[in-house]
Amino acid sequence: MRLSSQSAIHLADSIERPGYARDTPGHGILHFGMGAFHRAHQAVYTDDAIAATGDIWGITGVSLRSPAVAAQLNPQDGLYTVSIRSSTGARQRLIGSLRSVLVASQATPAVVAAVASPQTHIISFTVSEKGYCRDAGGSLDLALAGVHSLYRYLRDGLALRQQAGLPGVTLLSCDNLAGNGRQLAALLTQYLEATAPALTRWFHDHCTCPATMLDRIVPASSAADLDQHATSLGLRDEAAVFTEEFTQWVIEDRFAGPRPQWEAGGAQFTRHVQAYETAKLRMLNGAHSALAYIGLARGHEFVHEAVADLPLRSLVERLMREEAATSLTAAPGQDLGRHADALLQRFANPALRHRLLQISMDGSQKIPQRWLETLAFHQRTGRACASILTALAAWIRFVRGDRWQVDDPRAAELAGLWSSGDASQVVDALFGPQGLFRNSWVASSADRATLLAFIGNPPAL
Ligand code: CS2
Secondary structure, rough: OOOOOOOHHOOOOOOOOOOOOOOOOOOOEEEEEEOOOHHHHHHHHHHHHHHHHHEEEEEEEEEEEEHHHHHHHHHHHEEEEEEEEEEOEEEEEOOOOOOEEEEOOOOOOHHHHHHHOOOOOEEHHHHHHHHOOOOOOOOOOOOOOOOOHHHHHHHHHHHHHHHHOOOOOOOEEOOOOHHHHHHHHHHHHHHHHOOHHHHHHHHHHHOOOOEEEEOOOOOOOOHHHHHHHHHHHHOOOOEEEEEEOOOOEEEOOOOOOOOOOOOHHOOOOOOOOOHHHHHHHHHHHHHHHHHHHHHHHOOOHHHHHHOOOOHHHHHHHHHHHHHHHHHHOOOOOOHHHHHHHHHHHHHHHOOOOHHHHHHHOOOHHHHHHHHHHHHHHHHHHHOHHHHHHHHHHHHHOOOOOOOOOOOOOOOHHHHHHHHHHHHHHHHHHHHHOOOOOOOOOOOOHHHHHHHHHHHHHOOOO
């Protein structure tokens, strides 16, 4: 039997349930990007906030193109379980904050109407780095921002809000971008200026784009996970997600209207989001990407295996402690050394089975904020960053595309750079003065030589 509002009474008693009645209409959150991450993070904080305050909020999910998540969640009335996997076992909980999922490409008017609805106060996003349709320099690429980009739905819905005299909304980017709120505001402004200039002023005067830092490791659920889970649950949950105990959400308190009391689930509201965010991107995500590209080349499949490979573990420690942490200003009370200790422990969790290939996706969208900004910082301090350069060389070999399937919006272009077989041409096309990533980092001649040496001959570690 499939999980749904009706069948939920058959769930095993050990499973925690929403502490509120789900059938009351409430305030609305419209969330773009219904992947496992949102279901294991923001939707859980929202569930906690509703249970703690009785203030009802409901999330309407939007998938931009793929109907897969809607087909998992709608037949289940939006219900799904989160399983927390630690080394001591698993704990499960049923989440009630999600109401339904729209597929934007098939239900455009419904998505635009949801943006414009007076019940909607927050529109949030986990559309991944590439969902923002940026060019390599970080500006909006209008050719990519087509009819099924998030910008189009925002523009059409916000225009209706303006015409109806409705209040603005909070646009909350929850993606791993440096200065995610600021970037969303700038990109949407570029889009409006190009396609609906009369709306730009209203957007600036009525909407806000707070900065956020979100952290929880959520591997994609596999078919085997779902099968095994059905046995322990007593019902089949096609939308189940599996995650770790750790969770963190740091948010800038700059909302255009009401918001859930996410503090009830442990969210921190602070002015120092940027410090947390930069530390997370350069340490956690920077380490993750290094584990992915170097770990795959060393024959590993999962993060816990790669971090148990001692020479690789030491490289990742040096990357976090000596290269990333020294480029950061900690938030008040934040201890970056302890942060690195905790990350190593989280990476070592064997129950998570987090695939390196999942992290390897979309490298061209990830490396600027994970590695290149650290390299640029230390170009000014004079510190050599051998660990990041080793990881960067592994990525350059990876995008050649001859050993793994490269899942990246620039995959063809990156593989094309390799057509001459000459690594120095590839490095110059990426990190030379005219290179693709020149706005983030241009390799000095010493770093260029190191990179070329590491590409030709991966260091033994
Ligand atoms: C990972 C992140 O796939 C990736 O690129 O580095 O999804 C990471 O697991 C999360 O940011 C953890 O909060």
